[in-house]
Amino acid sequence: MDKKLINKYREYAATTEAWAVLFVKKHLRKAQGHWVDITDSRQYEMSENELHFRYVNGGLFKRRLKPKYPLKAEFTVNGKFDERTYIMMVRAITWETSHLDIEQQKLKKVSPLNFSITGVSYDKNKGCKGFFRDDAPAAIKALEKDLSDRTNPLWDRAMNYVNEPEYVYKIKSVNLFRGAK
Secondary structure, X not given: OOHHHHHHHHHHHOOHHHHHHHHHHHHOHHHOOEEXXXXXXXXXXXXXXXXXXXXXXEEEEEOXXXXXXXXXXXXXXXXXXXXXXXXXXXXXXXXXXXXXXXXXXXXXXXXXXXXXXXXXXXXOOOOOXXXXXXXXXXXXXXXXXXXXXXXXXXXXXXXXXXXXXXXXXXXXXEEEEXXXX
C-alpha cells in the first residue's frame, strides 16, 4: 500500500477541482468512459452543498491508460478484508492514472471534447407575499394582522408555516464542443 499516494489523493479530494469532477460525472452522461479535466469552475459560496456550481468548464479525454489495482488479498489481514483502505487505494490509483493519461494526451496535442455546465441557485419563495405560506390554515394567516402580538397560543403551530427562503439548485445549461470556445 502506498501511503504517500493515499495522502496526496486525500489532499486532492478536499479541493474544489475534485468536487467539480464529481459534479461533471453527475450531470454529464458523456463523461462516462472519459477522464475529466477541469479548466475553470466556481462554486456557489453561500451554498452548503459542495456540488452547487455556478459553472464548470473543462475537457473530456478518452481513457487510454488503464489503472492497475492491487489484489484484494493484499488488504486482507487475518482473514479480515479492509474494504475502506482498499477503496481509498483504488480511488488514489484511479486519480493518479487519470492525471498521467491526461498529461500524456496533452503533450501529444490530443484535442478533448470540451464542456461547459452552468447552474443556478434561487429562492423559490422569493415572490411570495405574506408572512405565512399559502398552505397555512386561515386561523394562522389571521395572525399576520399583528405580527408583534405573539400572545396567541396558535403561534406555536404558526411557526411551521413561516414563509422562509427555500433555495433550489438547477442545471441551467450543458454545452459540448470541439476546440476553443
